[in-house]
Amino acid sequence: MNNVLVASNRGPVSFTVSDDGELTLRRGGGGLVSGLSGVAKDGVLWVCAALSDGDRSAVHLAPGGRIDQAGYDTGPLRMLDIPPATFHRAYNAVANSTLWFVNHLLYDIPNAPLFGTKFGREWESYRDYNGAFALALAEEAGHEARVMVQDYHLTLTPAMLRAERPDLRIAHFSHTPWAPPEYFSLLPDEVAREVLEGILGADHAGFLTDRWAQAFMDCCEALLGAEADRVGRSVTHDGRTTRIGVHSLGVDGAALWERACEPDVESHMTALKEQVGDRRLIVRIDRTELSKNIVRGLVAYGEFLGSHPEWHGRVVHLAFAYPSRHDLPEYREYTASVQRCAQQIEDAYATEDWDPLILNVNDDYPRSLAAYRMADVLLVNPIRDGMNLVAKEGPVLSPRCALVLSREAGAAAELGSHALLVNPYDISGTATALHDALVMPEDERRTRRDKLHAAATALPPQKWLEAQLDALA
Numbered sequence: 001m002n003n004v005l006v007a008s009n010r011g012p013v014s015f016t017v018s019d020d021g022e023l024t025l026r027r028g029g030g031g032l033v034s035g036l037s038g039v040a041k042d043g044v045l046w047v048c049a050a051l052s053d054g055d056r057s058a059v060h061l062a063p064g065g066r067i068d069q070a071g072y073d074t075g076p077l078r079m080l081d082i083p084p085a086t087f088h089r090a091y092n093a094v095a096n097s098t099l100w101f102v103n104h105l106l107y108d109i110p111n112a113p114l115f116g117t118k119f120g121r122e123w124e125s126y127r128d129y130n131g132a133f134a135l136a137l138a139e140e141a142g143h144e145a146r147v148m149v150q151d152y153h154l155t156l157t158p159a160m161l162r163a164e165r166p167d168l169r170i171a172h173f174s175h176t177p178w179a180p181p182e183y184f185s186l187l188p189d190e191v192a193r194e195v196l197e198g199i200l201g202a203d204h205a206g207f208l209t210d211r212w213a214q215a216f217m218d219c220c221e222a223l224l225g226a227e228a229d230r231v232g233r234s235v236t237h238d239g240r241t242t243r244i245g246v247h248s249l250g251v252d253g254a255a256l257w258e259r260a261c262e263p264d265v266e267s268h269m270t271a272l273k274e275q276v277g278d279r280r281l282i283v284r285i286d287r288t289e290l291s292k293n294i295v296r297g298l299v300a301y302g303e304f305l306g307s308h309p310e311w312h313g314r315v316v317h318l319a320f321a322y323p324s325r326h327d328l329p330e331y332r333e334y335t336a337s338v339q340r341c342a343q344q345i346e347d348a349y350a351t352e353d354w355d356p357l358i359l360n361v362n363d364d365y366p367r368s369l370a371a372y373r374m375a376d377v378l379l380v381n382p383i384r385d386g387m388n389l390v391a392k393e394g395p396v397l398s399p400r401c402a403l404v405l406s407r408e409a410g411a412a413a414e415l416g417s418h419a420l421l422v423n424p425y426d427i428s429g430t431a432t433a434l435h436d437a438l439v440m441p442e443d444e445r446r447t448r449r450d451k452l453h454a455a456a457t458a459l460p461p462q463k464w465l466e467a468q469l470d471a472l473a
C-alpha cells in the first residue's frame with residue numbers, strides 16, 4: 001500500500017512496440033509531466049492511463065498493470081488500460097475539445113462540438129474514465145494516504161475517490177487557466193456542476209496563479225451557490241470545505257543548464273550558428289496548440305519586417321511548433337495555418353542569402369535547447385496559458401535574451417515586470433515589442449534577464465511538490 005500517490009492522464013514514460021515486438025521506453029511530454037517527473041519518484045506511486053499500443057502491451061505483461069521500475073529515473077507506476085473508445089471520448093472529446101477549450105476561452109472556434117446527444121455519450125465516457133482512476137487509487141492507497149490528482153482530465157476523480165475512501169487526503173491541481181463564470185457556464189448546467197463538485201471533493205484544490213484560483217471560486221459561487229472565503233482561500237459547499245491553494249511552478253535551473261550543455265545540444269548550436277551567422281535571433285518554442293497563438297505571432301513578425309526594412313538580412317525568426325493532439329481536426333488545421341502563414345512571410349521577404357524565418361514542425365528537444373541558448377529575443381504570446389514554462393526556461397539558458405510575453409500567461413504574474421508585456425490579440429503591439437526587444441541596450445537586457453532568471457528558478461518542481469504535500473499534511 002502506498003502513502004503518496006499521483007494521478008494524471010499522461011504518465012512520466014510511454015512504451016512503443018518495434019516491428020520485432022520489442023518494447024522501448026520514451027519520456028512522456030507536456031508541461032505537467034516535465035514538472036512532475038524527476039520529483040515524484042521516491043516512494044510515490046504514479047497512476048496514469050495507457051496511451052499507446054506499447055503501453056497496453058506493457059500493462060498486459062505486468063501483473064495488475066503495476067510497473068515497479070520503468071526507467072528514466074521514475075518511481076513505480078500503475079498504468080490503466082481503459083477501453084480505447086471510452087478513452088477517445090474522455091480524452092479527445094471531453095478533456096481536450098471541451099474542458100481545455102473552455103478554460104482557454106477557445107470555445108467559439110468553428111468546429112467546436114455541440115452539446116447534443118453525442119455529447120451525452122462522451123460525458124458518460126468521461127465519468128467512466130474518471131471512475132477507473134478513482135477505483136485504482138482506492139485500491140492502491142494506504143490508510144490516510146495523500147493523493148494528488150492532476151488536471152482537467154480528472155476533475156471528477158476527487159469526489160468519486162472520497163465516496164470510496166473517506167480516510168484519504170485528496171488534492172486536485174489544475175495546470176490550466178480557469179474560465180470566468182460567464183464563459184464556464186456555456187457548459188451544460190449538469191456538466192459544469194459535476195466538474196466543480198468533482199474538484200470540491202478534494203481537501204485542497206490548487207492553481208498556478210491567484211487569477212485562476214479566483215476564477216474557480218467565482219464559478220463555485222455563481223454556479224453552485226457555494227460560499228467562497230477570499231481571504232482565507234476556501235470554498236464551502238454542501239457542508240464541506242475545500243481549501244484553495246496557489247502554487248506556482250518554475251524550473252530547476254541547474255538541471256536544465258546541465259542538460260543544455262550536453263554534446264547533442266552543442267552540435268545543434270554549431271549547426272545553427274552556421275545557418276544564422278551573426279544575425280539576431282528571435283525564438284519561439286511551442287506545441288502547435290491553438291492557445292499558443294502561433295499564427296498571430298508570425299503575422300506580428302511579418303508586420304515588424306514590413307515596418308522595419310533596416311532589419312532585413314539582420315534578423316532570423318526561429319519558430320518551433322511541435323506536433324500536438326493530431327487526433328483532433330482543429331489541431332491539424334491549425335498546423336496547416338501555421339505553415340501557410342510561414343510560407344507567406346518567406347514569399348514576401350526571403351532573398352537568395354537570407355531566410356527570415358525557420359519553422360520547425362518536428363519534435364527536436366536538443367535543437368530547441370540550442371535555440372534557447374542563442375536567443376536574443378524570446379516570443380511567448382499565448383491567448384491564455386496556465387503558466388508557460390518556455391517563458392521561464394529561456395532566461396535560464398540564454399545569457400541575454402529579452403522576453404516578449406503575453407499578459408495572459410500565468411507566468412506574467414511573476415515575470416511581468418522584467419518582460420515586455422503584450423496583449424496577445426494586438427498584432428501591431430506585438431510587432432512593436434519585437435522591435436523594442438531587438439534594440440534594447442545591452443546592459444538593460446542583461447539586468448532584466450538576471451531578474452527573469454531569479455524569478456523563473458525561485459519555485460522549482462521539488463518545492464511545488466513539497467508545497468502540495470504540506471497542504472495535505
Ligand SMILES: O=P(O)(O)OC[C@H]1O[C@@H](O)[C@H](O)[C@@H](O)[C@@H]1O
Pocket residue numbers: 009010029030031032151175176325386
Ligand atoms: O494532451 P497532452 O499532450 O497529454 O498534454 C496535456 C498537458 O499539456 C500541457 O501542456 C499542459 O500544461 C497540461 O496542463 C496538460 O496536462
